[in-house]
Amino acid sequence: MNDIQINNDAQIKKKRRFRLSPPVTALIVSIILFLLSGLLPNGFNTWSTAVNQGLNIVRLASFIAIIGAGQTLVIISGSEGIDLSAGSVVTVGALITYMFIDGNNNLILPILLLVLGMGALVGLINGLGIMYLKISPFVMTLGMAGVVQGALILWTKGYYDGEVAPIMTRIIARDLIWGIPGMIFVWMIIGIAIALLLNRTRFGKQLFAIGVNRRTARLSGVKVTRMVILTYVLAGALAGFSGFLLVGYTQNAGPNLGAQYLFPSIIAVAIGGTQMSGGKGSYFGTIAGAIVIQLITSLLTTMQLPQALQQIIFGSLLLGILVIYGRNKGLRQ
Amino acid sequence: MVKLKKFNFSKWWKKLNVKYSISLSLLLLIVTTILYTVLQANIFRPGTLNRLLTSNFRTWLPVILVTIGQAIVLLGGGLDLSNGSIVSVGNVILALTVVSSNEPGKNILMVLIVLGFGIIAGILNGFFTAYLGLQPVIITFASSYIYGGLALLLLPNPGGAIPRDYTNVYRNTSILGLPISLLFIGVVILIWAFFRSRKYGRFLYAVGGDANAAYTTGVPVTWMKISTYIISGLLASLAAISYSLLTGSGFSGSGAEMALASVTGAVLGGVSMSGGAGSVVGAIFGSIVLGNIRNIISSLRLNSWWRTLVNALVIVISLAGPGLVGLFRRKKIK
Numbered sequence: 001m002n003d004i005q006i007n008n009d010a011q012i013k014k015k016r017r018f019r020l021s022p023p024v025t026a027l028i029v030s031i032i033l034f035l036l037s038g039l040l041p042n043g044f045n046t047w048s049t050a051v052n053q054g055l056n057i058v059r060l061a062s063f064i065a066i067i068g069a070g071q072t073l074v075i076i077s078g079s080e081g082i083d084l085s086a087g088s089v090v091t092v093g094a095l096i097t098y099m100f101i102d103g104n105n106n107l108i109l110p111i112l113l114l115v116l117g118m119g120a121l122v123g124l125i126n127g128l129g130i131m132y133l134k135i136s137p138f139v140m141t142l143g144m145a146g147v148v149q150g151a152l153i154l155w156t157k158g159y160y161d162g163e164v165a166p167i168m169t170r171i172i173a174r175d176l177i178w179g180i181p182g183m184i185f186v187w188m189i190i191g192i193a194i195a196l197l198l199n200r201t202r203f204g205k206q207l208f209a210i211g212v213n214r215r216t217a218r219l220s221g222v223k224v225t226r227m228v229i230l231t232y233v234l235a236g237a238l239a240g241f242s243g244f245l246l247v248g249y250t251q252n253a254g255p256n257l258g259a260q261y262l263f264p265s266i267i268a269v270a271i272g273g274t275q276m277s278g279g280k281g282s283y284f285g286t287i288a289g290a291i292v293i294q295l296i297t298s299l300l301t302t303m304q305l306p307q308a309l310q311q312i313i314f315g316s317l318l319l320g321i322l323v324i325y326g327r328n329k330g331l332r333q
Numbered sequence: 334m335v336k337l338k339k340f341n342f343s344k345w346w347k348k349l350n351v352k353y354s355i356s357l358s359l360l361l362l363i364v365t366t367i368l369y370t371v372l373q374a375n376i377f378r379p380g381t382l383n384r385l386l387t388s389n390f391r392t393w394l395p396v397i398l399v400t401i402g403q404a405i406v407l408l409g410g411g412l413d414l415s416n417g418s419i420v421s422v423g424n425v426i427l428a429l430t431v432v433s434s435n436e437p438g439k440n441i442l443m444v445l446i447v448l449g450f451g452i453i454a455g456i457l458n459g460f461f462t463a464y465l466g467l468q469p470v471i472i473t474f475a476s477s478y479i480y481g482g483l484a485l486l487l488l489p490n491p492g493g494a495i496p497r498d499y500t501n502v503y504r505n506t507s508i509l510g511l512p513i514s515l516l517f518i519g520v521v522i523l524i525w526a527f528f529r530s531r532k533y534g535r536f537l538y539a540v541g542g543d544a545n546a547a548y549t550t551g552v553p554v555t556w557m558k559i560s561t562y563i564i565s566g567l568l569a570s571l572a573a574i575s576y577s578l579l580t581g582s583g584f585s586g587s588g589a590e591m592a593l594a595s596v597t598g599a600v601l602g603g604v605s606m607s608g609g610a611g612s613v614v615g616a617i618f619g620s621i622v623l624g625n626i627r628n629i630i631s632s633l634r635l636n637s638w639w640r641t642l643v644n645a646l647v648i649v650i651s652l653a654g655p656g657l658v659g660l661f662r663r664k665k666i667k
Contacts, residue, residue, distance in 0.1 A: 144649065266474075315479035
């Protein structure tokens, strides 16, 4: 009996020795990619340009990662959870900020609340539809993306005019202290908050529980319906917030601003080792995934390849990275 | 004495639901079709019906074919977001190479190459998702990037001209009063019905319902899953051919919107996203309903700013249909 136990332990240890955790792998990949980008003819050649380039990539990655934060929560919640409405919510959040603030510093707080409320409302509708009307998350959020985009068209009627508040530009777009952009600090605060939420709170514990198995979670006293709806509300609010931040960086907004961040945010979650079937994952992984994606994108842009080749290489690299560690357990085990 | 069985409508409806799960999409199809025909002026004049059928089905055929493929992949427990990009590649290849109707041999070869590409793309998708056990959402999205890039590489700017002799056949031929696009859908349904009633169909539903249980009872799960992606790729290639014949030209983004539309259509037709439930016929109905909704909105002459919103709202409400019924029924019992 004891022998078998020991034998088992030894086997588990043997298996573990060769496994790197996905976030660590992603970080190693990103460091290698970054060093490779230095070898390019128009890459960095001095220490300070390297630091600058690194900071810039981290800043650009932060937008993917903040949308990815909501996406991580939704995907961990399981049952094919996914939020395809995030892109449209980002766009609307950005446009509300851009058009209503109109260069007025005093309006920042009320508009931020409005944007968060808008995102939360979309998330609430998503959650209600998924839990009460039993619509699968993929099509429910896809449908809501259409509704939000439609509402946007009806509201703006193709006319986008406004201005970002000066304070937002100061904090988000420029360097704050020690040459580090303020955006990175905002991201760090959000990152720590999400990590604490996932690992140190009852919400986090229950989220992983419903991700693994909703029925057992319900039987052990988790209010599953409320939890799922709350998760989608949080994801919507986070998407709205990233729209607010994004417009502070781009200083300009259009009807397709958020769409380009939707799939990168989902891919970041997958590269970070969060299981698409739910119940397993971390926000640290999503951060690493976002940086990897942004690095690849920046690398391809600096290489000045044609758009078509960029797409092909991006897709192939993505497949390669996922093959390294994204495999599910086989049926035979 | 023979007792006549009383016909119980609600029981029949329920049975139909359990067996085919198409009743809601059928209902939606009937309602939207009636609405659409009512909105058309002089529908009863001879020839109008044929004209409407022809013009609608030749436009819908590419999306319907892609949706059938998507439904089969979904039934097997997968998801194929790359089918739209496969359509783009096929469309681009045809637009670049099929330029004259005087060289039928070369044209047939090109069509075969397009079909072959669809099969290879399907094998690739299947290999990564089923054989390596990676997650289909991400993998097929990544591969859609590759195929989309390939289409853009081959044809950076829209162009190309498919001979009129070919496009006219596709656009305007009717046999027995039915347009060939509609007849083609019928043929696909018949072929699918053949496979559905055999071992393949039973295996497919078993794999989608519970892959582990299917594996332990001896179903070749991996091969079944790979085969669904191959079918989806092949149907996407057929969609590319019909799309090229419809537009007569090539565009590297031609299939970009089809991937998500195919998922929505299949789910609207009662196919479950988690696999193992639904039917291909339902998915076709769902796809037609989507087309009907768009047609109704355009014939209502709504203010153009409203169109996207109304379209999306109607789709979400239609998706909510079965859930709403369940919600009210549950309340009644309480």
